[in-house]
Structures are given as C-alpha cells and as structure tokens.
Amino acid sequence: MRAVNVTEYGGINVLQVAEIPKPIPKKNEALVRLKTAGINFIDIYMRTGSPNIPVPLPFVPGVEGAGIIEEIGDKVSEVKQGDKVAFVGNLGSYAEYITVPSSQLIPLREEISFEQSAAFPLQGMTAQYLVHDICTIKPGDHVLVHAASGGLGLLVVQWLKHLGANVIGTVSTEEKAVIAKKAGADHVIIYTKQDFVEETKKITNGIGADYIIDGVGKSTLTKDLDAIRTRGHICIFGLSSGAPDPIVAHNLQLKSIAITGGNLMNYLTSREELLRRANKVMDGICEGWLKLNISGIFSLDQVNKAQDLLQNRKSTGKLIIKI
Ligand SMILES: NC(=O)c1ccc[n+]([C@@H]2O[C@H](COP(=O)([O-])OP(=O)(O)OC[C@H]3O[C@@H](n4cnc5c(N)ncnc54)[C@H](OP(=O)(O)O)[C@@H]3O)[C@@H](O)[C@H]2O)c1
Known part of the structure; x- marks a missing residue:
C-alpha cells in the first residue's frame, strides 16, 4: 500500500510516500480502507522527534482517520465489513490502510461525510x-x-x-x-x-x-x-x-x-466513554451549531505542505488528507 513512511526525525522533507506492506488485522482488529485522515499538531511533535511524544522509527504518521472496514479479525463483534468508521489515537493514518482495535472504532452517521469524519474525532x-x-x-x-x-x-x-x-x-x-x-x-x-x-x-x-x-x-x-x-x-x-x-x-x-x-486519551478510557463523547460531537455537527472549518484538503504526496502550514502558524481551522 501507499503510505507516508518516516525513517528519520526532522523537517517536512522526512515525510516521504513509500510502498509498504498492507497490515493484516489481528483477532480483535479491523482493517480499515482509509478515505481521509486528520492532520494534527501532535503529528509535528512526532515527526520532529519531540521527547514529549516519543515514537520509534520507522513509523507512518497520523493518529486520526476515517474509512470503510474491509476485513475483521475472528473475535470482532462491535463492527462489520462495509461499516463506515472513524478513529483517533491509532498511529498510521497517513496511509491507504490501517488496522485498529475494533473497540476503538467510532461508527459514523450517514449524514457525516468522510471529510468531516477525519476532522472531528481528535479536536x-x-x-x-x-x-x-x-x-x-x-x-x-x-x-x-x-x-x-x-x-x-x-x-x-x-x-x-x-x-x-x-x-x-x-x-x-x-x-x-x-x-x-x-x-x-x-x-x-x-x-x-x-x-x-x-x-x-x-x-x-x-x-x-x-x-x-x-x-x-x-x-x-x-x-x-x-x-x-x-x-x-x-x-x-x-x-x-x-x-x-x-x-x-x-x-x-x-x-x-x-x-x-x-x-x-485520559478521557477515552472505555468504549462507552469513546462513543458517548463522539456522539456528543456528532450531535453538535448534525444539529448545526458545531462547524468543522476544514480549510485545506491535501493528498498523501502533499502532507509536507500541510504540516508546514500548521507548524508555522499559517493555517486556520482543520487540515485533512484525502486518500
Ligand atoms: N492534549 C490533548 O488532548 C490535545 C488534543 C488536541 C490538540 N491538542 C493540542 O492543541 C493545540 C492545537 O492543536 P491544533 O492541531 O488545533 O493546532 P492549531 O491550533 O490549528 O495550530 C497551532 C496554533 O498555535 C498557535 N501558536 C502559538 N505559538 C506558536 C508557535 N510558536 N508555533 C506554532 N504555533 C503557535 C498558532 O496560532 P496563532 O497564529 O493564532 O498564534 C497556530 O496556528 C496543540 O498544542 C495540540 O498539541 C491537545
């Protein structure tokens, strides 16, 4: 699959797209075909090797995304193949595929687009x-x-x-x-x-x-x-x-x-808590009083530009990747 693969810490030049193996879901995981991924400030701490958020090399950045479940492990009961889902806190969303523990997947409402779904979980x-x-x-x-x-x-x-x-x-x-x-x-x-x-x-x-x-x-x-x-x-x-x-x-x-x-992450300690908080956000979006302000949509090849904007105070609102 295509993914951004970081093999050394540094500037935006370390964000390189590469072909890497597609992950295989374990028994409690789902394989998600990503449609969109959120770009967040934490991605910059990770890319630059900040001691506050240590991530071992090599890694695929991105902790937030949305897509469709392509495959599930033997023990998965919360979701099924074809479900539209989002997630936060699982590293590796700047990619075509990711595996996520099924207990950490947020089922999405029909009226919420994939663009919105990559913009709401973390923020x-x-x-x-x-x-x-x-x-x-x-x-x-x-x-x-x-x-x-x-x-x-x-x-x-x-x-x-x-x-x-x-x-x-x-x-x-x-x-x-x-x-x-x-x-x-x-x-x-x-x-x-x-x-x-x-x-x-x-x-x-x-x-x-x-x-x-x-x-x-x-x-x-x-x-x-x-x-x-x-x-x-x-x-x-x-x-x-x-x-x-x-x-x-x-x-x-x-x-x-x-x-x-x-x-x-300290406020998402159980599936019940994750779904309760995610539903509160989706309620705000569907009721119309919470707007997501997506100000930039980038491809995997353009994530360096997006991170540059975010890191250097040149962005407003949310930046996302369309995969
Ligand atoms: N702990 C959590 O649960 C959690 C979750 C989500 C986000 N966060 C944190 O929330 C913050 C905002 O995240 P975000 O993704 O929404 O980013 P963001 O606010 O869209 O971008 C960062 C903004 O911070 C301001 N800023 C002030 N000094 C800066 C500096 N020296 N360098 C860069 N920016 C500076 C800039 O706004 P001005 O130009 O107006 O100053 C900049 O646009 C980040 O610190 C992130 O790590 C924490």
Missing part, C-alpha cells in the same frame, strides 16, 4: 472534554482561548458559545481575528500587538478570566497566571510554542488557582 472530542470535564462553565463566564482560530480553537469557541460563555480568543493576526470572531468569539486579542493579560483584565473589569484553555504552552502559561481570576481554572493541554516553564506551586496558592493537564 472535537478534545473540545468536548475541555468545556465539560475540567470545570463547570456557567453562562456569562469569561473563558480565554489561546490559538482561537486554530483547528481545536474554533471548535472550543463554538462549544463555549453554545454554553453561553463570554469568549475571549487570542490570535496572531488580523485575518485570524476575523475567523475567530466569525466562530463566535466575543473579544479577540491580537497578541502580537496587544498584551493578552492587560486586555483580559480590561474585558473582565480587572477580575481576570474564569477559565483559560491553553494549547500553546511555553509562550502563554506563565502569563496565564496573571490573566486568571482568583479561584480560576487553567487547562494546559498542548505545547505548540514549546514545553512550558516550570510553575512554582506557591504562585498557585496565592490566587487559589487550579491547573489541570489535558490529554484526550
């Missing part, structure tokens, strides 16, 4: 746990979302608005500000021109944000401690600008701040 379910599981968000709460025009950011903004929150987004450019506003952000701070701590304080009458959703890390987390209100919550769930500096515990005590580490 959609992450948005879902970020707004429902870290702290209770009440209508009118001020929630600060970093990288608000990104793939994850746009979903979080829409979900927060659905819950009635007052959303403050940060972005790097005017163009990205327009996109974040269109998704529903009440206030957008262009952090390359404005100080996000000062602006957040202004917007919240000096109080600070109730909750900060931070997937940026190094350039934001330390400043979040000044932008958050007394007894506020911060979720740190990504490091697109690098791993954040250590935090002095005493600084949390001064304002009684809670910081939670976010990792989707």
Whole structure:
C-alpha cells in the first residue's frame, strides 16, 4: 500500500510516500480502507522527534482517520465489513490502510461525510472534554482561548458559545481575528500587538478570566497566571510554542488557582466513554451549531505542505488528507 513512511526525525522533507506492506488485522482488529485522515499538531511533535511524544522509527504518521472496514479479525463483534468508521489515537493514518482495535472504532452517521469524519474525532472530542470535564462553565463566564482560530480553537469557541460563555480568543493576526470572531468569539486579542493579560483584565473589569484553555504552552502559561481570576481554572493541554516553564506551586496558592493537564486519551478510557463523547460531537455537527472549518484538503504526496502550514502558524481551522 501507499503510505507516508518516516525513517528519520526532522523537517517536512522526512515525510516521504513509500510502498509498504498492507497490515493484516489481528483477532480483535479491523482493517480499515482509509478515505481521509486528520492532520494534527501532535503529528509535528512526532515527526520532529519531540521527547514529549516519543515514537520509534520507522513509523507512518497520523493518529486520526476515517474509512470503510474491509476485513475483521475472528473475535470482532462491535463492527462489520462495509461499516463506515472513524478513529483517533491509532498511529498510521497517513496511509491507504490501517488496522485498529475494533473497540476503538467510532461508527459514523450517514449524514457525516468522510471529510468531516477525519476532522472531528481528535479536536472535537478534545473540545468536548475541555468545556465539560475540567470545570463547570456557567453562562456569562469569561473563558480565554489561546490559538482561537486554530483547528481545536474554533471548535472550543463554538462549544463555549453554545454554553453561553463570554469568549475571549487570542490570535496572531488580523485575518485570524476575523475567523475567530466569525466562530463566535466575543473579544479577540491580537497578541502580537496587544498584551493578552492587560486586555483580559480590561474585558473582565480587572477580575481576570474564569477559565483559560491553553494549547500553546511555553509562550502563554506563565502569563496565564496573571490573566486568571482568583479561584480560576487553567487547562494546559498542548505545547505548540514549546514545553512550558516550570510553575512554582506557591504562585498557585496565592490566587487559589487550579491547573489541570489535558490529554484526550485520559478521557477515552472505555468504549462507552469513546462513543458517548463522539456522539456528543456528532450531535453538535448534525444539529448545526458545531462547524468543522476544514480549510485545506491535501493528498498523501502533499502532507509536507500541510504540516508546514500548521507548524508555522499559517493555517486556520482543520487540515485533512484525502486518500
Ligand atoms: N492534549 C490533548 O488532548 C490535545 C488534543 C488536541 C490538540 N491538542 C493540542 O492543541 C493545540 C492545537 O492543536 P491544533 O492541531 O488545533 O493546532 P492549531 O491550533 O490549528 O495550530 C497551532 C496554533 O498555535 C498557535 N501558536 C502559538 N505559538 C506558536 C508557535 N510558536 N508555533 C506554532 N504555533 C503557535 C498558532 O496560532 P496563532 O497564529 O493564532 O498564534 C497556530 O496556528 C496543540 O498544542 C495540540 O498539541 C491537545
């Protein structure tokens, strides 16, 4: 089969398409003929050999995809040949085929396209746990979302608005500000021109944000401690600008701040939990209040271009691969 095969860590040039053996499903697995795959920031950590997400070489990148089941192992009961499915957390979706444990497959609804199906599992379910599981968000709460025009950011903004929150987004450019506003952000701070701590304080009458959703890390987390209100919550769930500096515990005590580490896999601990969260996202899509904002569709041969856009802040919304 054709797949992107990474044999060394490095720049986008290590993303090379090659012919490799088609995988064979084990007794509890299904072989999925991939139609689409999602591109995510975690793919960049893996490609560059980040010590935070170690992946042994060689590997086929991509942790999210959608397709049709071509074959199932002897012990598979959750799905059958011909089913339309999606998945997240299984490495190897930049390829024509992948094997996935059947308990980790998400049955798809007819009305959801393969393009949408590669765009919602990782970022959609992450948005879902970020707004429902870290702290209770009440209508009118001020929630600060970093990288608000990104793939994850746009979903979080829409979900927060659905819950009635007052959303403050940060972005790097005017163009990205327009996109974040269109998704529903009440206030957008262009952090390359404005100080996000000062602006957040202004917007919240000096109080600070109730909750900060931070997937940026190094350039934001330390400043979040000044932008958050007394007894506020911060979720740190990504490091697109690098791993954040250590935090002095005493600084949390001064304002009684809670910081939670976010990792989707810790919120998908059983099939019941996976399907419940996936269905919440599909409900939002089908009800029309959650838009996926697919801004780029690439072929396997073009994944280097796509990763370059994502890594260098040149993308908004979701990038996917059509296989
Ligand atoms: N732990 C989890 O459960 C989980 C799940 C999904 C995603 N994530 C994390 O969520 C974050 C967003 O992921 P995504 O795929 O949706 O990406 P994305 O937000 O579409 O792209 C990253 C954005 O981060 C901002 N950024 C700020 N400083 C940056 C820097 N130095 N280099 C690159 N980007 C920088 C840029 O937006 P501006 O130009 O507006 O600054 C950029 O567009 C990532 O950190 C990812 O690892 C975590």
